[in-house]
Amino acid sequence: MGWKARANGFFDKAGKAAADSSEQIISLQRVSKRLGNVHVLNDIHLEVGQGECIVLVGRNGSGKSTLLRVLAGMLLPDSGALRKPMHGQMMYALDGLPRLPFTSREYLWEMGRIRGIRPEILRQRIGELSELLFLGAALDQNLPQLSKGTLQKVNLIQALLPGPDGLLLLDEPLSGLDVPAQEAMVDVLRQWKQEGSQIVTACHEPLLIERLADQVIVLQKGTVLRRWSQEDLQQAGEPAVSIQCVMEGQEQSVIDALLAQQPGIIACHRSVACPDHGREVWDLKVSRSSADRIIEMILAAGGSIVSVQPEKSRLQMEGLMEGRHPGETVSRNLAEHTSSISTVGGNLQ
Structure with a gap:
């Protein structure tokens, strides 16, 4: 095993470190x-x-x-x-x-x-x-x-x-x-x-x-x-990840529950729909910590992933170097995300 595998011994090391x-x-x-x-x-x-x-x-x-x-x-x-x-x-x-x-x-x-x-x-x-x-x-x-x-x-x-x-x-x-x-x-x-x-x-x-x-x-x-x-x-807010996926042959209620009602979903809308083929392309914006879980759920439901793209950090480095609080722009970001979320219901109808 290489040196990277030494993480297996972390808990013994951590216990010793706590004492010292x-x-x-x-x-x-x-x-x-x-x-x-x-x-x-x-x-x-x-x-x-x-x-x-x-x-x-x-x-x-x-x-x-x-x-x-x-x-x-x-x-x-x-x-x-x-x-x-x-x-x-x-x-x-x-x-x-x-x-x-x-x-x-x-x-x-x-x-x-x-x-x-x-x-x-x-x-x-x-x-x-x-x-x-x-x-x-x-x-x-x-x-x-x-x-x-x-x-x-x-x-x-x-x-x-x-x-x-x-x-x-x-x-x-x-x-x-x-x-x-x-x-x-x-x-x-x-x-x-x-x-x-x-x-x-x-x-x-x-x-x-x-x-x-x-x-x-x-x-x-x-x-x-x-x-x-x-x-x-x-307080600066968690960076988002954009996911585009394809759902085929799913009931609308299943898609609603999967793509709109899951925690971690910031925004969600259908970009392409082909009713005759039962095929829909969806664009999602999710929190980074939720991305892996949501991708797994899409795949488990028979969907496929087209792309996964991390979005720009919400940390404002210029402001940080000037001494401003990291969360100073969080209100603006929350307002933008709230606006995006408000459109989800209409897009799912």
Whole structure:
């Protein structure tokens, strides 16, 4: 079994982590840092518990990368205290990867060996992670020949090589990645959280924030402007998924119950009807958490799926970086959804 299968042992690890949780907290207390004449960090307080993900947001020059470097031990604070557990690994993918004179495979091998990973385990992890992030033929290409996005995949893989145990620091991890690789990376980070890893990342991708963040810290000119909890983020509303399906030979009452009366349905209307053939094409908008269940119900009822398309996040990143509450636009969104729902009854008649 590969390292990804270690999730099977999560509950034993979680039980041990619960007993030692107070010893696993990583914290910055009143940390300040100057670079030249610039006060890049000022009186920063941050705590990361086991199994938590902290997301840093802010404009360029707000101090995100410097804060990650302090946590990584690359920079020492001028004042304040940094506390880390005595045990656990430090993993990071910061500031992009230099175009060194190696192939991707050679670079990953050397990074793994430097970390003391046994050859047989290292070979397996390189293979698994390269497949997971769709590195493909680039695994045997020279780093200087790679695109920015592919180079970022190699950078992320080197950070993930040790496996889920310790502190993972990431600077814009989804930047430049294609959508499948972004989804795969978020899934890996979710698993690492479940296994007790601590994650601190600078990121402006709603996908990662919505699915992983326990806390969002908004930085502005080296200071903490706002802190938003997971509950605050949830007030932005859950992203929707658009589903188009075909129903054939079903009674209207069955279609009504299946497509209009299920929890999680935001909007539903019939786009094409062929009465002579008993065939109807339906467009649905559903909450993301309900999408899998509703798709299964459509298939179980003999329907077929034409397309599934995630819609744009409801998180307003521009407002978030300015310190506005994540749920500030929720009233407008609810009004739009209410308007959509009000048409369902008429379309089903």
